Amino acid sequence: MSVIILGIESSCDDTSAAVLRDDVLLSNVIAGQAVHEAYGGVVPELASRAHQQNIVPVVSEALRQAGIGGGELDAVAFTRGPGLLGSLLVGVSFAKGLALALGVPLVEVNHLQAHVLSHFIRRKDGGASGVDGRQPAFPFLCLLASGGNSQIIRVDSPVAMDIIGQTIDDAAGEAFDKCAKVMGLGYPGGPVVNRLAAGGNPQAFAFSKPRVQGYDYSFSGLKTSFLYTVRDRVRLEPDFVAANRADLCASLQACIVDVLMEKLCRAAVDLNIREVALAGGVSANSALREALRECAGRHGWNVYIPPLAFTTDNAAMVAMAGRVKYLRGEFCGIDAVPFARTTI
Numbered sequence: 001m002s003v004i005i006l007g008i009e010s011s012c013d014d015t016s017a018a019v020l021r022d023d024v025l026l027s028n029v030i031a032g033q034a035v036h037e038a039y040g041g042v043v044p045e046l047a048s049r050a051h052q053q054n055i056v057p058v059v060s061e062a063l064r065q066a067g068i069g070g071g072e073l074d075a076v077a078f079t080r081g082p083g084l085l086g087s088l089l090v091g092v093s094f095a096k097g098l099a100l101a102l103g104v105p106l107v108e109v110n111h112l113q114a115h116v117l118s119h120f121i122r123r124k125d126g127g128a129s130g131v132d133g134r135q136p137a138f139p140f141l142c143l144l145a146s147g148g149n150s151q152i153i154r155v156d157s158p159v160a161m162d163i164i165g166q167t168i169d170d171a172a173g174e175a176f177d178k179c180a181k182v183m184g185l186g187y188p189g190g191p192v193v194n195r196l197a198a199g200g201n202p203q204a205f206a207f208s209k210p211r212v213q214g215y216d217y218s219f220s221g222l223k224t225s226f227l228y229t230v231r232d233r234v235r236l237e238p239d240f241v242a243a244n245r246a247d248l249c250a251s252l253q254a255c256i257v258d259v260l261m262e263k264l265c266r267a268a269v270d271l272n273i274r275e276v277a278l279a280g281g282v283s284a285n286s287a288l289r290e291a292l293r294e295c296a297g298r299h300g301w302n303v304y305i306p307p308l309a310f311t312t313d314n315a316a317m318v319a320m321a322g323r324v325k326y327l328r329g330e331f332c333g334i335d336a337v338p339f340a341r342t343t344i
């Protein structure tokens with residue numbers, strides 16, 4: 001018999017709901033929050049208010065698009081953390097109320113595990129949702145790079161994941177966003193930098209690269225180096241940013257991608273793992289995707305790149321992670337509280 005799961009995601013500034021029948025995605029509705037654009041970053045209080053406005057229409061629309069009535073759901077899965085507490089509280093409370101009203105189990109999901117498990121969602125025609133139409137085999141390495149995380153995860157099974165490296169300060173997405181802010185680009189800056197970089201020279205500027213032990217990352221020094229380069233050059237040439245925007249974006253992007261790829265490649269070689277995947281918002285970056293493919297070609301790896309809809313925060317991945325736990329009978333009570341910080 002098929003299992004139908006509703007997933008709810010509200011960890012940051014996207015309100016999302018999705019319906020999954022077995023591993024096939026029936027709907028995935030995402031409401032972004034334009035309110036943060038004016039501030040150049042997510043304002044937590046505004047995010048939780050926007051989630052409150054969005055959650056009912058988003059869940060209704062996800063059920064409508066899936067053609068599923070609330071009474072047909074087998075479980076409600078929700079993101080418990082990590083994320084912004086005020087934002088998480090909206091999704092967690094709504095999921096609890098709905099599960100109680102429907103008399104179905106409640107499943108808590110770790111947002112980071114959900115990003116990794118997005119690789120196992122199938123399309124309605126039964127095909128794998130990844131851009132190459134394949135799913136990773138275990139064990140695989142997953143680079144999870146987003147606005148809040150930069151981790152290399154060894155995935156031995158859907159329930160056995162180990163973080164073997166992670167950022168010791170800022171995440172890669174944060175470096176994209178903060179440097180974009182220095183250039184006066186909008187928020188989130190990552191996609192804008194990606195677009196402008198297409199017309200620039202990646203070797204035009206050099207920014208300092210971190211020297212961190214093992215497979216860990218650091219992006220705070222790169223951010224400072226970018227800021228100081230711009231500050232010093234603007235003193236001599238007030239129009240420096242406008243005149244060099246494409247080159248700045250291309251150089252910044254090349255530097256972040258180099259840093260991410262260097263550790264990922266080393267980890268895959270050291271551990272002799274030939275299945276390598278990307279996940280998280282930064283995995284939408286075209287230069288990162290290209291660099292992984294190029295590296296995979298040299299080493300004979302299979303790579304797995306998520307479709308754009310599953311790179312940034314979405315409830316499809318939450319429903320998928322919820323399904324894994326549902327099948328294992330791992331339910332939670334209505335006393336479950338959100339966590340701002342969790343690990344895998």
Ligand code: KG4
Nearest residue numbers: 146147148173188190281282284285312313
């Ligand atoms: O996973 P995500 O939606 O949110 C969390 O951090 O939870 O990731 C958002 C991040 C932002 O920092 C955004 O700038 C970055 O992903 N991002 C990109 C691109 N698209 C989104 N960074 C670089 N290139 C992109 N194309």
